[in-house]
Amino acid sequence: MASSDNPYEVAYTRERSARLKAEQLLEDKARELYFKNQKLEESYKQLKQQQALTMQNEKLATLGTLSAGVAHEINNPLAFVLSNLESLPVYKQAFMQLLKFNQGCINDSSMPSQFREELKQLIEREDLEFLSEDMSGLIDDTVEGIQRVKEIVQNLRSFSRTQGSDYVEADLLEGISSTIKLLNAELKNSVTLKLDLDPLPRIVCNPNQLNQVFLNLIMNAKHALADSSKPLIKVTTSVCDEIIHIRIADNGCGMPPEVLKEIFVPFYTTKPIGQGTGMGLAIAYGIVRDHGGKINVRSQVGRGTVFDVELPVSSDMRKTDTDRIGTADV
Numbered sequence: 497m498a499s500s501d502n503p504y505e506v507a508y509t510r511e512r513s514a515r516l517k518a519e520q521l522l523e524d525k526a527r528e529l530y531f532k533n534q535k536l537e538e539s540y541k542q543l544k545q546q547q548a549l550t551m552q553n554e555k556l557a558t559l560g561t562l563s564a565g566v567a568h569e570i571n572n573p574l575a576f577v578l579s580n581l582e583s584l585p586v587y588k589q590a591f592m593q594l595l596k597f598n599q600g601c602i603n604d605s606s607m608p609s610q611f612r613e614e615l616k617q618l619i620e621r622e623d624l625e626f627l628s629e630d631m632s633g634l635i636d637d638t639v640e641g642i643q644r645v646k647e648i649v650q651n652l653r654s655f656s657r658t659q660g661s662d663y664v665e666a667d668l669l670e671g672i673s674s675t676i677k678l679l680n681a682e683l684k685n686s687v688t689l690k691l692d693l694d695p696l697p698r699i700v701c702n703p704n705q706l707n708q709v710f711l712n713l714i715m716n717a718k719h720a721l722a723d724s725s726k727p728l729i730k731v732t733t734s735v736c737d738e739i740i741h742i743r744i745a746d747n748g749c750g751m752p753p754e755v756l757k758e759i760f761v762p763f764y765t766t767k768p769i770g771q772g773t774g775m776g777l778a779i780a781y782g783i784v785r786d787h788g789g790k791i792n793v794r795s796q797v798g799r800g801t802v803f804d805v806e807l808p809v810s811s812d813m814r815k816t817d818t819d820r821i822g823t824a825d826v
């Protein structure tokens with residue numbers, strides 16, 4: 497009997513080939529599942545990152561609205577406090593004249609002695625001589641304090657873009673050069689500045705505001721270099737795919753992840769009280785966002801930091817959605 501006629505063998509061969517097919521199918525499905533799972537994990541990771549960015553953006557937008565309101569409310573009382581303070585030195589002059597006249601009376605023997613004694617006691621009791629000396633210092637300190645409050649309010653207003661903005665066509669290299677010139681005195685003895693500036697296309701922007709961004713970033717780099725043995729700031733410009741890149745890199749102290757994730761938050765600073773407002777990067781963030789750009793940051797503790805400002809060449813590319821927001825890579 498031929499082997500193919502053997503019903504057992506036929507059944508066995510059929511069963512075997514079906515089993516092999518099933519195994520192959522299972523393997524294919526398992527592989528497919530594995531790749532799909534990998535893709536899913538990847539998408540989940542991306543989604544989480546996007547969600548974190550969106551949340552950060554929303555947080556900053558809310559803070560922007562809040563700051564605009566607060567800045568507006570503080571601005572009016574601030575104006576009259578400053579104006580009142582300006583009158584005080586004039587009033588002080590009148591008070592000093594009166595004090596001088598009284599002292600003259602005390603020393604004037606032609607004046608009734610009881611009057612002179614009462615005047616003397618009054619001046620001593622109220623410590624008027626000390627008050628007159630202390631008043632100038634108090635007024636100066638108060639004016640300085642109020643000036644700082646004014647600066648903070650101005651910073652808040654630029655962060656929350658309440659001021660009208662003047663957009664003109666400008667060459668950003670000119671702005672970068674003038675900012676560097678402005679900082680030259682500040683930098684030349686303490687930091688090596690390396691420039692690698694590719695020509696940039698002219699763009700419609702608010703050059704003053706963008707200069708403020710460059711200034712804030714370079715000043716931060718300088719502060720980060722305070723304890724460096726070979727302090728270096730590198731400013732690079734380039735254009736790629738219709739996006740202008742302005743990179744400001746330093747080999748300073750760098751930032752740990754917990755600092756890096758807070759740096760764009762208004763008033764966040766690691767500097768001692770009175771030395772930093774913590775508004776530098778919040779303002780830079782607001783300005784770059786208004787230009788449809790974003791700021792990327794990479795930093796490593798002890799090695800340095802790179803801030804990469806991206807600005808679209810064409811104003812058509814300017815969007816304010818979550819595509820173009822700042823990120824801090826740890």
Ligand SMILES: Nc1ncnc2c1ncn2[C@@H]1O[C@H](COP(=O)(O)OP(=O)(O)OP(=O)(O)O)[C@@H](O)[C@H]1O
Binds near residue numbers: 766771774
């Ligand atoms: N290049 C840098 N290297 C290291 N840390 C930095 C750098 N730039 C910013 N930082 C960190 O980010 C924080 C926030 O910076 P931001 O410019 O907003 O405020 P600030 O510099 O502290 O204050 P201000 O700008 O008013 O002087 C800084 O306190 C610092 O900790």
Ligand SMILES: [Mg+2]
Binds near residue numbers: 772776
């Ligand atoms: Mg700063």
